[in-house]
Each structure stands twice: as C-alpha cells, then as structure tokens.
Amino acid sequence: MSLETKTDLNQTTIDKIQKLIRANIDSYNGFHESAEELNDAELTALFKKLGDQRSAMATQLQEFVEFNGKEAEDDGSVAAKTHRIWINIRGKLNGGDPHVILIEAERGEDHIKEAYEDVLKETAGSAINDVLTRQYAEVKAGHDKVRDLRDAYKNR
Numbered sequence: 001m002s003l004e005t006k007t008d009l010n011q012t013t014i015d016k017i018q019k020l021i022r023a024n025i026d027s028y029n030g031f032h033e034s035a036e037e038l039n040d041a042e043l044t045a046l047f048k049k050l051g052d053q054r055s056a057m058a059t060q061l062q063e064f065v066e067f068n069g070k071e072a073e074d075d076g077s078v079a080a081k082t083h084r085i086w087i088n089i090r091g092k093l094n095g096g097d098p099h100v101i102l103i104e105a106e107r108g109e110d111h112i113k114e115a116y117e118d119v120l121k122e123t124a125g126s127a128i129n130d131v132l133t134r135q136y137a138e139v140k141a142g143h144d145k146v147r148d149l150r151d152a153y154k155n156r
Contacts, residue, residue, distance in 0.1 A: 004127045016119040021073040023115040024058035040098045102150035109143035
C-alpha cells in the first residue's frame with residue numbers, strides 16, 4: 001500500500017473532492033443570485049464576497065482533481081438549482097426582504113458546512129486534509145456570519 005500524495009490521490013478522495021466542488025459551485029451561484037434579489041447594499045456586497053470565496057475554493061479543488069489526471073466537476077447540483085429558484089421566488093414575493101433571503105441563504109450554508117464535515121470524516125488522513133480543513137474553516141465562518149445576520153435582521 002502506497003502513501004497518498006496530493007498528486008496521487010485515491011479514487012475515494014477524488015470522488016469526495018468532486019462533491020465539494022459541486023457544493024462550492026452551488027454556493028457561488030446561490031450567493032450571486034441572491035445578491036441580485038436583495039435591497040440591501042451591505043448584504044449584497046457580503047453575498048458577492050462569499051460567493052467569490054466559494055468560487056476560488058472550487059477552483060483550488062478542481063486543480064487537485066486535474067493534478068490527478070481526472071476531469072473536475074464544473075457544474076452544480078440540480079437540488080441547488082431548485083433551491084435558487086425558490087430563493088428567487090421568495091425574494092420577489094417579499095420585495096427582496098433581507099431576512100427572508102438570509103433564511104434561505106443559511107439553509108444553503110448548512111448544506112455546504114455539512115458536506116465539508118462529512119468529507120473531512122470520510123477522508124481523514126488524506127494528503128489533501130490540510131486544504132479541506134482550511135476551506136472548512138472559511139465555510140464555517142461564512143455560515144456563522146449568515147446565521148448571525150439572519151438573526152439580526154429578524155427584528156428589523
């Protein structure tokens with residue numbers, strides 16, 4: 001049995017990375033589409049920043065997949081597309097109410113946070129664990145920020 005390296009990842013690790021690539025693409029799309037529905041400049045800027053962060057994370061993971069001679073995911077999931085449609089409908093029906101959009105954004109953040117937690121458990125000891133752990137810390141911080149804003153906007 002040979003040791004796994006970042007340029008010689010096993011197929012299970014690559015499959016898990018692909019899952020996170022999809023989750024990050026979903027997050028990017030969700031934040032950018034939600035930003036368009038918001039009537040709040042501060043939240044719009046935050047959502048675009050978080051979305052861009054997720055795009056950079058997806059790109060980094062795609063590079064590791066490609067370093068291993070595989071084709072990296074480049075699209076999000078159908079479930080996330082459906083969720084974004086729901087956000088757009090809710091946003092339009094509620095006139096871009098930040099609290100309503102933050103509720104849905106937090107649901108999306110729960111999804112990506114859980115995806116990272118699952119992958120970290122399933123790939124413990126992987127050569128890419130340092131990258132995944134660092135990205136998880138960024139995801140967790142984004143999740144917590146969105147959750148806290150959701151709570152703060154509840155009473156506005």
